[in-house]
Every structure is written in C-alpha cells, then in structure tokens.
Amino acid sequence: MSGVSMVGVTKMYGQVKALDHVSIDVCEGELLALLGPSGCGKTTLLRCVAGLERPDRGTVEIGDADMTAVPTRDRPIGMVFQSYALFPNLTVRQNIAFPLEVRHRPRTEVSARVDELLELVHLTSQADRYPKQISGGQAQRCALGRALAPNPQVLLLDEPLSALDALVRGRLRDEIRRIQQLVGITAIYVTHDQSEAMAIADRVAVMNAGRVEQIAAPADLYEMPATQFSAKFVGSRNAVELAVLDGKVGIPGSFHIDAPGGSNGHALAFFRPEDVQVSRGNTGPGMDARVELKVFLGATTRLHLVGEADGQPIAIFGDLPSRQARLIDEGEMVRVDVDPDHVHAFPI
Amino acid sequence: MAVDAARDGVRSRAPARERLRAGGRISRAARYLFFGAVLGYFCIPMAAVLIYSFATRWTANVLPDGYTLDWWQATVSNPRIQSAFSTSMALATLTAFIDIAVVVPAAYWSRVRNARIRHVIEVAAAVPFALPYVVIAFGLMQFSGVVAPQFQGTFVLLVAGHAAIAFPFVYWAVDGAMAAAGIERLSETAEACGASPMQIVRLVVIPNISSGLVTGGLLSFAASFGEFAMAQIIGRGLDTVPLWSAEMIRSYSDTAGSYNRLAVVTLLTFAVLFVLSAVVVYWNRGQTVRLLPGAGASDEGGRR
Numbered sequence: 001m002s003g004v005s006m007v008g009v010t011k012m013y014g015q016v017k018a019l020d021h022v023s024i025d026v027c028e029g030e031l032l033a034l035l036g037p038s039g040c041g042k043t044t045l046l047r048c049v050a051g052l053e054r055p056d057r058g059t060v061e062i063g064d065a066d067m068t069a070v071p072t073r074d075r076p077i078g079m080v081f082q083s084y085a086l087f088p089n090l091t092v093r094q095n096i097a098f099p100l101e102v103r104h105r106p107r108t109e110v111s112a113r114v115d116e117l118l119e120l121v122h123l124t125s126q127a128d129r130y131p132k133q134i135s136g137g138q139a140q141r142c143a144l145g146r147a148l149a150p151n152p153q154v155l156l157l158d159e160p161l162s163a164l165d166a167l168v169r170g171r172l173r174d175e176i177r178r179i180q181q182l183v184g185i186t187a188i189y190v191t192h193d194q195s196e197a198m199a200i201a202d203r204v205a206v207m208n209a210g211r212v213e214q215i216a217a218p219a220d221l222y223e224m225p226a227t228q229f230s231a232k233f234v235g236s237r238n239a240v241e242l243a244v245l246d247g248k249v250g251i252p253g254s255f256h257i258d259a260p261g262g263s264n265g266h267a268l269a270f271f272r273p274e275d276v277q278v279s280r281g282n283t284g285p286g287m288d289a290r291v292e293l294k295v296f297l298g299a300t301t302r303l304h305l306v307g308e309a310d311g312q313p314i315a316i317f318g319d320l321p322s323r324q325a326r327l328i329d330e331g332e333m334v335r336v337d338v339d340p341d342h343v344h345a346f347p348i
Numbered sequence: 349m350a351v352d353a354a355r356d357g358v359r360s361r362a363p364a365r366e367r368l369r370a371g372g373r374i375s376r377a378a379r380y381l382f383f384g385a386v387l388g389y390f391c392i393p394m395a396a397v398l399i400y401s402f403a404t405r406w407t408a409n410v411l412p413d414g415y416t417l418d419w420w421q422a423t424v425s426n427p428r429i430q431s432a433f434s435t436s437m438a439l440a441t442l443t444a445f446i447d448i449a450v451v452v453p454a455a456y457w458s459r460v461r462n463a464r465i466r467h468v469i470e471v472a473a474a475v476p477f478a479l480p481y482v483v484i485a486f487g488l489m490q491f492s493g494v495v496a497p498q499f500q501g502t503f504v505l506l507v508a509g510h511a512a513i514a515f516p517f518v519y520w521a522v523d524g525a526m527a528a529a530g531i532e533r534l535s536e537t538a539e540a541c542g543a544s545p546m547q548i549v550r551l552v553v554i555p556n557i558s559s560g561l562v563t564g565g566l567l568s569f570a571a572s573f574g575e576f577a578m579a580q581i582i583g584r585g586l587d588t589v590p591l592w593s594a595e596m597i598r599s600y601s602d603t604a605g606s607y608n609r610l611a612v613v614t615l616l617t618f619a620v621l622f623v624l625s626a627v628v629v630y631w632n633r634g635q636t637v638r639l640l641p642g643a644g645a646s647d648e649g650g651r652r
Contacts, residue, residue: 072536087538150541
C-alpha cells in the first residue's frame with residue numbers, strides 16, 4: 001500500500017485557518033487533483049504532505065507509515081514545483097542524479113537510473129545542457145525526472161504547468177499523465193485550472209477556504225456538483241436566483257424542481273449553458289426571452305438571453321451549435337427551456 | 349485598417365528615434381570627455397605615486413631630477429615592512445574567511461528558516477557605519493579589558509575587531525546573491541530531493557552564491573587591509589601597513605626617502621587589491637551581484 005491519507009489536517013497562519021480539518025485519502029496509483037482558487041489551502045496541504053509545512057493538528061500517512069513528524073528529506077516523495085527549481089549550477093543529467101547522489105547510491109546505479117529517466121522524459125539529447133539553456137517545458141520535464149529518480153512512493157506536483165504557455169501546457173499535461181500511469185505512482189496534483197484538473201486526474205478534490213468541498217471523479221464533478229462552490233467553480237454555469245414557491249423553484253414555462261432543504265424564500269439554481277435549449281418564435285416550450293448578444297466561440301455560439309421570472313428580469317447564457325445559432329438574430333424573441341435533470345439548486 | 353494604423357505608428361515613431369540617435373551623437377563627445385576626466389582623476393595620482401617611487405629627488409621641476417630603483421629595493425628588503433605587509437595580509441585574509449564562515453549560515457538561516465532574525469542582522473550590519481571605528485575600537489578595548497585582558501594588544505583581538513566591522517560587506521553581497529539565486533526555493537527543492545542540511549549548504553547554497561562570496565570576501569579583505577583607527581587603538585604593538593604608513597608620514601623630516609618608501613608600499617597595496625578585484629570581476633563575469641541591503645528581499649526567486 002502506498003497511498004496517502006490525510007486525516008484532520010489543520011494549519012493556522014496567525015488567526016487565518018489555511019487548512020480546516022482536511023481529510024483526504026489518495027488511493028495507490030491514483031492521481032488526485034487539488035483544485036481551488038488561490039488561497040484555498042491546496043498548496044499548503046501539498047506542502048504538509050511534503051513536510052515543508054508542519055500541520056498544527058492532524059496526521060499525514062504515506063503507505064502505512066505516519067509521516068507527520070518525519071522531516072521532508074526522509075519522506076518517500078518526489079516533488080515538482082511551479083518554478084521548475086532546477087539547480088542552475090548543475091546540468092540536466094546532474095539535476096536528475098542529485099537525489100541519488102545525496103543518498104550515496106553507487107555510481108553505476110546512478111548513471112543507469114539517470115539514463116533511464118532521461119529517456120522517460122525525452123531529454124537524452126539535452127542531458128549535458130544547463131537549466132538556462134533549455135526551454136520551460138524541458139525544464140519541467142527535467143524536474144519531473146529528478147522527482148522520480150529515487151523511486152518515491154508519492155509524486156507531488158505544485159502547479160507544474162502554470163509558468164508555461166498554452167501550447168506546451170497541454171502537451172506536458174498529457175506527458176505527465178502518461179508518465180504517472182506508466183510508472184504507476186500515486187500522485188497529488190495542485191492546480192487552480194479546472195480543465196487541467198479534469199483532464200489529468202482520476203479524482204478531483206475541490207477546495208475552498210481551507211476545506212474540501214467535494215471529492216469526485218471529473219465527470220461526476222462536472223455533472224453533479226455537491227455544493228454551491230463546486231457548481232460555481234467547476235464548469236461555467238448559469239447561476240440564477242429564484243423565488244421558492246410551494247417548496248418548488250423554477251422558471252415559468254420551463255422547469256420546476258423541488259427547492260433545496262434549508263432555503264429561505266430564495267434559492268440559487270445552477271445549470272450549464274449547453275443544457276439550455278433555444279427555439280425561435282413563441283411556439284416552443286419554455287420561457288420568453290430576448291437575445292441581447294451573440295458571441296461566436298467557434299463550434300458553439302453563446303447567446304446572452306434576458307427573460308423574466310416572478311416579475312424579475314433574469315439573465316441566462318445559452319450555448320448553441322454555431323450553425324443553429326446563425327439563424328437567430330440579436331434582438332429576436334425566442335423560447336428558452338432547461339432540462340430539469342441538469343439543474344442543481346442550492347439554498348442561499 | 350489595422351495594418352495602416354500599425355504602419356502609421358511606425359512612421360510617426362521613426363523621427364523620434366532619429367532625434368534620439370542624433371542626441372546620442374552629440375553627447376558622445378561629452379561622454380568621452382567625462383570618461384577621460386574620470387580616468388585622469390584616478391590615474392594621475394597613481395602615476396604621481398609611481399613616479400615618486402622611482403624618483404631620486406623631486407622638488408622644483410614637473411618631473412623628478414633623476415630615477416632610481418633604490419627605494420623599491422630598500423622597501424622590499426626591509427624586514428619591518430615585510431612583517432607589516434604579512435601581518436596585514438594575514439589579518440585581512442583571516443577577517444574575510446571568518447566573516448564568510450559567520451555570515452553565510454546566518455544569512456541562509458534568516459532566509460530559509462527564521463525571517464525574524466533578519467532585522468537583527470540588518471541592524472547589526474548598519475552599526476559599523478553608524479559609529480566611527482574609533483568609538484567601536486575603544487568600546488572593544490574597554491570590553492576586552494574586562495572580559496579577556498590577556499588578549500589586549502594581540503593579533504587575535506584585532507582580527508575579531510576587523511571581522512566585526514567588515515562583516516556587513518559580506519552580508520550584503522551574500523544576501524544579494526541568495527536573493528538572486530532564489531535560495532529559499534532551491535533549498536526546499538533540495539530538501540524534497542532528500543538532501544541533509546549540510547548537503548544543501550555544500551551542494552546547493554555555496555555553488556549558487558559563489559559570486560557573492562567572492563565579492564563579499566574581497567570587500568571585507570580590503571576593509572581590513574586599509575583599516576587604521578582600530579589597529580591603532582587595539583592593535584598596539586602590532587605593525588600593519590596603514591600603521592607603518594602613518595609613521596612614515598609623521599617621520600618625514602627625520603628620515604630622508606620615507607615618502608618614497610611610502611609610495612612603494614602604496615603601490616604594492618594597490619597591486620594586491622587590484623589583482624584581487626580582477627579575480628572577482630573575472631569570477632563574476634556575466635553575473636550581477638546586488639550589494640544593496642534588502643535587494644530582492646521580496647522577490648521569491650523572480651521566476652514565480
């Protein structure tokens with residue numbers, strides 16, 4: 001067993017609770033993404049697993065061993081930082097060899113292992129270059145090789161792609177995933193980018209204000225946000241404030257669903273723009289709305305729609321296939337319908 | 349449309365660039381003049397000292413009456429000067445090494461482990477500039493008189509005194525180099541790679557701040573080599589180059605040729621420091637060392 005389990009991890013910075021009783025189990029061989037806005041505690045949690053921060057309360061276990069009091073250098077971890085953090089005085093080869101050298105491994109073993117890793121991260125031809133002579137993507141692959149060199153049980157990645165440009169980012173993301181699966185190593189991946197988290201992770205832990213909001217597989221998280229924060233943070237959603245009437249919330253002519261427990265007069269309904277159906281004229285199902293603006297996004301076109309519910313104007317985004325949206329003009333009156341199965345309501 | 353606008357932009361910027369270039373041409377002459385003035389300001393006194401060291405008699409004319417190698421020969425073979433020179437060399441070398449040995453761990457600790465000691469170090473680094481050396485020297489003498497009277501007037505006490513006043517030079521050079529290298533980040537990385545604290549200092553910190561070490565070492569060496577007030581007060585009985593020089597200046601009327609010998613020693617001192625500076629410049633080629641206090645204190649390695 002070489003998963004990671006964090007139990008009740010709490011970390012205070014003065015009066016601020018950076019982590020508030022966080023408990024997460026990462027299974028063996030799994031890649032878990034910690035997703036959240038900056039300041040949500042995701043990096044602090046990763047640093048607690050690495051031992052670079054000491055939690056005030058709670059424990060961190062790697063495999064079956066309690067690591068809470070173990071210094072960083074004795075933990076079976078490999079770490080990749082956002083800023084690469086390669087040693088500028090060492091070549092790519094020497095950087096990858098570093099964790100082995102400090103452990104005094106025999107020279108032949110070091111050299112064989114480094115060759116193997118250079119191949120794994122495709123840096124064999126750059127092996128004798130210095131960090132400032134290689135690109136950002138190559139630097140991060142070198143950092144990945146260095147992190148994996150001592151055969152750690154857990155790979156920790158702290159926003160490894162944030163410093164790279166968009167094209168390299170996508171490619172390296174898939175590369176990291178390929179290598180992680182090939183090696184079969186347990187990994188924790190910190191990111192603030194939801195699409196990155198969903199693309200790479202087996203499971204995503206959404207964090208907010210030092211707490212875990214939801215842990216779910218990417219598809220489940222996308223379809224069924226458990227909390228208002230998850231709904232807001234993952235996927236771009238419509239958030240519409242609606243009045244609760246007879247225990248129901250809804251948009252007249254479209255959906256009516258049971259109001260969430262604890263709602264007090266009003267509720268917040270979330271649904272995604274691609275679940276909004278738009279039909280021309282006033283014959284189709286749904287609510288009357290006016291097309292305020294059309295934004296062409298390529299395959300889809302986003303319509304900014306304004307309708308009325310309970311005497312209040314409500315604004316909704318609807319995504320349509322662009323070919324279909326071509327037929328609709330700005331200023332036109334349309335019918336807007338939302339599938340109730342895709343609406344998630346939360347109390348305000 | 350957009351292309352036209354861009355082209356217009358280029359066209360309207362071009363004359364400005366022309367003007368700038370013209371301005372550069374005018375000021376080029378001024379720049380050479382200024383450079384020449386600075387060069388003369390530095391070189392003419394050195395040249396005068398150089399000529400004086402070879403002069404038989406230099407009183408009435410623009411150039412000396414005659415030239416001789418006697419002063420050089422007499423000075424270099426004079427046992428007292430030899431001893432003063434070696435004392436000063438030993439003093440300055442020890443001062444530089446002690447300061448590096450003390451400052452590097454302290455600066456590292458203040459950056460990586462405990463940012464609070466940073467204020468203490470910075471205040472301590474300002475003291476040698478806030479107080480005249482004479483005052484510090486007198487304080488040290490009083491203090492050592494109470495704590496360790498047997499060290500008074502010894503080389504050891506003078507080394508300790510020089511290490512105390514010269515350490516800010518090392519601190520600023522080393523701290524600047526640590527900021528430039530992003531040492532906190534590298535240190536954490538090394539820790540995550542399994543390195544022990546000693547390995548981190550040896551394999552990661554030292555190689556990445558070498559420019560700061562060399563610069564700081566040279567500055568503290570120079571500060572100690574030329575220091576007079578403290579050597580005068582707590583180094584009684586010792587002979588250092590500045591003490592010997594002061595004596596030569598005072599004794600002009602007594603001994604003929606003391607100024608000429610002073611010129612020789614001045615040139616030797618200059619040569620030592622010049623060679624060391626050249627080594628530093630060569631060592632640090634292509635690297636910038638920030639010497640200002642707190643330089644880059646807030647940049648977390650810059651690349652973040």
